[in-house]
Amino acid sequence: MSVGMSVEPTVRDRAEQPYVGVRATITMTSFARVADRIPEIFAWLGERGIAPAGPPFFRYYLIDVERELEVEAGVPVRAAVEGGDGVRGGVLPAGRYATITHVGHPDRLFGTIEALLGWAAERRLEWDMERTERGERWGCRLEWFKTDPRVEPDRDKWETELAFRLAT
Structure with missing residues (x-):
């Protein structure tokens, strides 16, 4: 292949997509800090009897590869969910x-x-993106796994x- x-x-x-996720400011070398939390999100959903509505994703808010990234690991859900215990609810924009x-x-x-x-x-x-002193600020940049x-x-x-x- x-x-x-x-x-x-x-x-x-x-369309808009409700989700739950965890957000972090990281460097390229510390990406695992947010990636390793995806099982935590699935566990959080399972404890509440909420089924995922699709595969996990990473959402990039701010990208400066040389310094920091603001990124979120998330899992889509069928309806808006209020977060808690380190997991936050949100909506991916249409x-x-x-x-x-x-x-x-x-x-x-x-x-x-x-x-x-x-x-x-x-x-x-x-793109729905602007360049700032801190890097590229994206309206919505996703990687769906x-x-x-x-x-x-x-x-x-x-x-x-x-x-x-x-x-x-």
């Missing part, structure tokens, strides 16, 4: 998103991100969907 993009980028409308699917090891996701950014630039699509590692342990076969919100 080849790795990298499995489908061409597209633009599609997404809107038009540029999307692309990556099949392969998550460590090679950067090339697919670059492909999506280049594809959008060729079409003069503008479509493959359950308990079902598919081979990381070269994992599927990740990128969905970056476009400016209105």
Whole structure:
């Protein structure tokens, strides 16, 4: 199986999506601090009898690869949920998103991100993003993890969907 993009980028409308998650300010080298909390979110939902409405995701709020990232690990739910015990409720915004699917090891996701950014630039699509002194502040930049590692342990076969919100 080849790795990298499995489908061409597209633009599609997404509805609002309630979710629960944990947010952190991290560096690229400390990313595991937020990633390792995904099981905690699933446990939190299970304790309350709430079924996930889809796969987990990372939402990037602020990106400065050289310094810090503000990122959230989240799990979608069917209806708004009030958080607690370190887990917060939220809603991913509706809107038009540029999307692309990556099949392969998550460590090679950067090339697919670059492909999506280049594809959008060729079409003069503008992101819901502003550049600040602290880095790029995104309205909604998502990585959805479509493959359950308990079902598919081979990381070269994992599927990740990128969905970056476009400016209105």
